[in-house]
Amino acid sequence: MATTLAHTLPAKPLGGGSQPPRPLQPRSLAPSHAALAAQPPHVPTQHLPPRPPSAFPSPSPSPAPTSAAAPTATTGVVGIASPQSSVPFPSTSRCSHLPQALETGTDQQLERFSLAVRWSLKLASEHHQAGKRRKLPAPKCSSCHLALRRAMLCLDCATPLCTTAEGAGHVHAHSTKHRHSLFWDLHSCSVWCAGCSDYVYHPSVEKLVALETEAFQAELKAGNEAGAIVKRKRVTPSAWKTSSLSTTAIENVLPRGLRNLGQTCYMSVVLQAFLSNPILRSFFLSDRHNRSLCERTQLGEKPCLLCEMDLLFSECCSSSASAFGPTNFLHTMWQSSTELSGYAQQDAHEFLISTLNLLHSSSPGSTNLHCTCIAHSTFAGQLRSEVRCGRCGNVTNSTDPFLDLSLDLRGGAKVGLPAGANTLADCLTRFTSPEQLPPKEYTCGTCGDTAHTASKQLSIQNLPPVLCIQLKRFEHVGGSHKVDTPIRYPLKLNMRRYMSTTLATASPGLASPGPDSAYEYELSSLVAHEGTLTNGHYTSICRGPDDFWVFDDDKVRRAPIAEVLNAKAYLLIYTKK
Incomplete structure (x- = not known):
């Protein structure tokens, strides 16, 4: 997935660097055409580190234009070599691509030029801050994902690309494939024209660099004098104009449905719950598991479900609006889990647990003890079991891991609740x-008594980041049937009252409960079931950035809050705030 400049640029510049010239007032990111033509280009020189050798030739020593708009021969700009330096800029007389781009460029394209300049300045500033930890991550090529010491940024689509032999020079492939000619060299702060196969010069670019340099250095100076990081002036909505391209891109970012591959609604609802989960999204979209570099896949071992999950996130978080068919994911599940293979109807909860177990087994170096794989670090918690002897009062404690909590929908009278009380709080x-416990089911380790009854109490010792709750709607006592009892559940859930630290009576050594914020969850998704035990259909409702969405296989629509709270929930998934 191409990394856009908006996601890689730092939101706020940092203090430090060399002594700047006279301070200027902070200015907006993208100067207007009038500002480019009116501002003088002169600014004192700040030298960047020398350009490393690469597949790109050094600019040929042609004289710069001598028009009134161009900088003089003695003028140096941050990242721009003067005619006296070893890397002068050639004339633009033989390049038509850059002047045409500047003349016909939109405000958005000019802003991309401006942001590229600021990125170069920031990289140069950090290079000169000896002894300080690098705060801006090294750019990575969008094709080979190599961290680049010298990167080229496409000025048409803001894609970072490599130029080194190790990275196969993907800037050339990108230019050929997309017909993009102009690239910004982040290291030398200059424009490379792929159509001319050379670095090119233009007075407007010089002026833009001068403007951004003065603004950037003024902020550095103000930061040094104040001894703190200077916040960049926020661009208000009135300071920029939206284009049809930008507004269309925002409006078309809608959740993507999943095709039913033959009674696979049980799989679709679980995958949509995964796709809407912020922890899983962060893991896979940040390339924590790259299917192109997976050793398990390259060695031809068993199918890797992490690779299929990586593909799923890449496809469903793309700009495509059509439904996606997760055929590879289904095939991998069939190969790895025989009980789920075939086109028969399956249980969504069983599919969820099987998927988490396969994600665990696909993780490199996964173990059952203190596992740090994505499945356990996201969904795994710990239950505490306390058994008290009815004769001597001896208490035996044990802990067990869990990936979900399975709650009964009936039986309220036995614990003092009204029979049929069915809220999520009542179930918990x-x-x-x-x-x-029934007689003779427990033998006390202290007194050895087996005749007296004992009591058992469960509590939650450690909460997971994502809490999955199964409501037992399918019973198999005296015959199989479905429990259609409605249940009320909240959008926000506090689990403090169900913790071991709150409920324990014989364990004073447990840690203090802590603040309420440590136990607060928000509903992130739910799975609902319509129909009978043997013939039904699953749908899911998932939280988006602003709204809830109903997913019925490939059909997607917004969900009002009333519909979210009145669904016949079978699985509830809460994410810690």
Whole structure:
């Protein structure tokens, strides 16, 4: 996926660097055409580190234009070599691409020029801050993902590309494929024209560099004098104009549906819950598992579900609006889990647990003890079991891991709740209430008694970042049937009252409960089931950045809050705030 400049540029410049010239007032990111023509180009020189050798030739020593608009021979700009330097700029007389781009460029394109200049200045500033940790990550090529010491930025689409032999020079392939001619050399702060195969010069670019340099150095000076980081002036909505391109891109970013591949709605709803989860999105979209570099796949071992999940996120987070068919994901699940293979109807909860187990087994170096794979670090918590002897009062404690909590929808009367009380809080109260064990089911390790009954109480010792709750709507007691009892559940859930630190009576050594914020969750998605036990259909409702969305296989629509809270939920997935 191409990395856009808007995502890689730092939002706020940092202090430090060499002594700047006279301070100027902060200015907006993109200067207007009038500003480019009116501002003088002169600014004292700040030398950048020498350009490393690469596949790109050094600019040929042609004289700069002598028009009134061009800088004089003695003028030097940050990142721009003067005619006396070893890397002078050639004339633009043989290049028509750059002048045409500047004459016909939109405000958005000019802003991209401006942001590219500021990125170069920031990289140069950090290069001169000896002994300080680098705060701006090295650019990475969007094709080979190599961290680049010298990167080219496409001025048409803001894609960072490599020029080194190690990276195969993807700037050339990008130019040929997309017909993009102009690239910004972040290291030398100059324009490379792929159509002319040379660095090119233009007075307007010189002026733009001069304007951005003075603004950047003024901010550095103000930061040094104040001893703090200077915040860049925020661009207000009135300071820029939206284009049809930018507004269309925002409006078309809608969730992508999943095609039903033959009674696979049970898979679609679980995958949509994964896609809407912020922790999983961050993991896969930040390239924590790259399917192109996966050793397991390259060695031809068992299918890697992490690779299929990486593909799923890449496809469903793209700009495509059509439904996606996760055929590779389904095939990998069939190969890895025989109980889920075939086109028969399956249970969404079983598919969820099987998927998490396969994500665990696909993770390199995964172990069952203190596992740090993406499945366990996201969904795994710990349950505490406390068994009390009815004769001597001895208490036995044990802990067990869990990936989800399975809650009964009935039985409220046995713990003092009204029969049929069905809110999520009531179900959790039943789950963590003491229950009597049948005689002779427990033998006390202290007194050895087996005749007296004992009580058992469950509580949650460690909460996971993502809490998955199954509501037991399918019962198999005296025959199989579905429980259609409605249940009320909140958009925000506080789990403090169900913790071991709150419920424990014989364990004073447990840690203090802590603030309420440590136990607060928000509903991120739910899975609903319509129909009977043997013939039904799954849908899901997932939280987006601003709204909830209903996913019915390939059909996607917005969901009002009333519909979210009144669904016949089977799975509830809460994410810690």
